[in-house]
Amino acid sequence: AQKVTQAQTEISVVEKEDVTLDCVYETRDTTYYLFWYKQPPSGELVFLIRRNSFDEQNEISGRYSWNFQKSTSSFNFTITASQVVDSAVYFCALSENTGRRALTFGSGTRLQVQP
């Protein structure tokens, strides 16, 4: 069975600090997909990034970067120079290539960025 663990329940930082959100996953499949979603106070899930298991290249998009390491089954998310608008709940999710194709979510990390 697949599992996603986000050990950090809540993180509070001051604006302009860098922050890393951790995500560790478990799966038996060799082909799988990883995602990060942001959920602002409005409630709608906003897609941030997806990765397939064969692509271990790290990715940077503006202030956001992702570090995918198969050796440690981790897919961590870093926000550089955080801003108040980054305050949200962030979810990491996993989907296997076979089976039911649903997403298995972590429990989420609530990020509070203080001005």
Place this chain on the structure above:
Amino acid sequence: DVKVTQSSRYLVKRTGEKVFLECVQDMDHENMFWYRQDPGLGLRLIYFSYDVKMKEKGDIPEGYSVSREKKERFSLILESASTNQTSMYLCASSTTLAGSYNEQFFGPGTRLTVL
């Protein structure tokens, strides 16, 4: 633009009522999903469907049923609402076309309160 809509953003019902949550997608996706979100638990899969008139149980199907009579519409039914079904309900859809990564597109959510 990709769109998943849900019939209500907020809903208040009484214990024992029959409740219908509707979800419509306009992307001609084969797969549709219902999740519920509770604090500290992330999103958990209730039911999903790969095709019209097909349905499969997710991780927490007890107390729920679903209906998919048309490809674009997936309904979640609470036969007799109970207070422990107070939650945020999120609908999602995805395609199985190659290159889709099983990426899911989410609706805005329905916050259901059962009194």
